[in-house]
Amino acid sequence: MKFLLVSLFVLPSLLFAQEPTYTKGIPNDLAKEKIIFLEHEKIPVTADKKDGKAAKYILLRQTNHNKVINESNLKLQGAALAYPYEYGIATPSTYPSLAKAGYKYVLRSNVYSYKHLEGQPNEDELLIFEYFIHDIENNIAYKVFQMDEMKVYDSKMMIRKLNRAIKHSN
DSSP, X not given: OHHHXXXXXXXXHHHHHSOOEEEESOOTTTTTSOEEXXXXXXXXXXXXXXXXXXXXXXXXXXXXXXHHHHHHHHHHXXXXXXXXXXXXXXXXXXXXXXXXXXXXXXXXXXXXXXXXXXXXXXXXXXXXXXXXXXXXXXXXXXXXXXEETTTTTOHHHHHHHHHHHHHHHO
């Protein structure tokens, strides 16, 4: 019985944790399948300004993230209307339930792990995030575009870049 319970909770997380096969382009069946767009989630503010200048900077990055995501997520709902095919919107922690409801793809990026907000980038370094259409069923990730960290909350730009990649693939 214990093994069964562990299997029910651990196996799904292992399936989603496996590294996908990466490729370029757009999936051939994207027009017929549903995709999930990810909203940003709040993160715990772990930095303490008492710990020095670097910690103050990390605190600023983390609190700013939490301040801007409500507006960004609201704009995603409007921007997604410009996407020509069927879609759903979820958070990184809740999208697996949509995947079970018939969604084949998710637009993913490492930006949604929020690891970049746990430290301070090198001076004059601009972080660039790759965005992938991840085929959940076949575990294939199609590289479609990039956005720098200054633009990751711009939902309109994200959908525009996705639509441009789709248009150029036809």
